[in-house]
Amino acid sequence: MVKVDHLTKIYGHRFNRVTALNDLSFGVDAGEFVGIMGPSGAGKSTLLNILATMDTPTAGGVWIDKTDLSSMSKAQSADFRREQLGFIFQDFDLLDDLPVSANITLPLTFVPPVPSDLDDRLQKVGDLLGLLPLMARYPAQLSLGQRQRVAAARAIITHPRLVLADEPTGSLDSLAATELLRYLAKINLEADTTILMVTHDAFTASFCNRIIFIRDGAYFAEVTRHGSRQDFFNSIIDMQASISGGRRHHVDADQN
Numbered sequence: 001m002v003k004v005d006h007l008t009k010i011y012g013h014r015f016n017r018v019t020a021l022n023d024l025s026f027g028v029d030a031g032e033f034v035g036i037m038g039p040s041g042a043g044k045s046t047l048l049n050i051l052a053t054m055d056t057p058t059a060g061g062v063w064i065d066k067t068d069l070s071s072m073s074k075a076q077s078a079d080f081r082r083e084q085l086g087f088i089f090q091d092f093d094l095l096d097d098l099p100v101s102a103n104i105t106l107p108l109t110f111v112p113p114v115p116s117d118l119d120d121r122l123q124k125v126g127d128l129l130g131l132l133p134l135m136a137r138y139p140a141q142l143s144l145g146q147r148q149r150v151a152a153a154r155a156i157i158t159h160p161r162l163v164l165a166d167e168p169t170g171s172l173d174s175l176a177a178t179e180l181l182r183y184l185a186k187i188n189l190e191a192d193t194t195i196l197m198v199t200h201d202a203f204t205a206s207f208c209n210r211i212i213f214i215r216d217g218a219y220f221a222e223v224t225r226h227g228s229r230q231d232f233f234n235s236i237i238d239m240q241a242s243i244s245g246g247r248r249h250h251v252d253a254d255q256n
């Protein structure tokens with residue numbers, strides 16, 4: 001589904017060069033919920049920007065469902081972004097003047113023709129994300145967690161091949177974060193949506209099926225969930241400790 005192939009991104013010129021991504025390769029299968037972790041400056045945002053077709057690599061390439069991102073013009077990239085990708089970012093980006101329902105359907109009403117099954121899709125994502133009672137409200141009348149669920153609904157109403165999430169729980173308290181993560185796991189399972197999520201947080205990452213760790217722009221290691229979420233959480237903490245050369249300390253995944 002996603003192939004990141006020897007991806008390198010160098011910013012700046014000559015005396016001021018920063019290698020943000022350094023020959024990074026990995027793959028993601030359809031239906032996976034993959035987390036990307038790594039220390040600050042590891043290249044996570046750079047990777048996400050390239051996957052989102054917002055930036056281009058210096059070398060190497062990315063394929064999403066057999067589409068070579070480098071083969072597209074700017075206009076094609078914009079269409080690809082709108083039609084094939086869904087985005088969930090930390091600061092929701094909802095339009096204050098539109099009710100929840102119109103915020104969710106925005107990616108489908110923005111560029112005509114509006115699909116004939118718009119109401120049906122709205123009903124389905126509203127149901128999936130527990131938003132049906134909130135459809136007539138405006139963003140200002142929602143909690144932060146509810147707003148982020150609206151953003152998640154908006155991200156999947158187009159039936160994207162891939163959802164890219166950047167610290168989606170960053171603005172939420174732990175209760176709202178847990179709720180959102182349960183919904184993301186549900187989207188992954190029930191809507192059969194492939195999700196790639198960048199996060200610093202081991203608790204957030206423990207809702208994924210697999211975590212890819214990057215350091216200094218290069219692949220470092222990965223951890224796959226086999227047993228309980230608590231075990232997976234502990235493995236993530238271990239790997240975070242080893243990536244930063246520190247010692248591990250386990251805490252309870254549900255009290256983090």
Ligand SMILES: Nc1ncnc2c1ncn2[C@@H]1O[C@H](COP(=O)(O)OP(=O)(O)OP(=O)(O)O)[C@@H](O)[C@H]1O
Nearest residue numbers: 011012018019020039040041042043044045046047
């Ligand atoms: N536009 C840019 N120009 C020059 N250097 C950049 C630019 N964007 C990022 N970098 C550098 O590239 C490296 C990777 O940055 P990136 O933002 O991808 O890391 P990150 O893993 O997302 O970090 P964080 O966890 O702190 O958000 C860093 O050294 C950063 O300073």
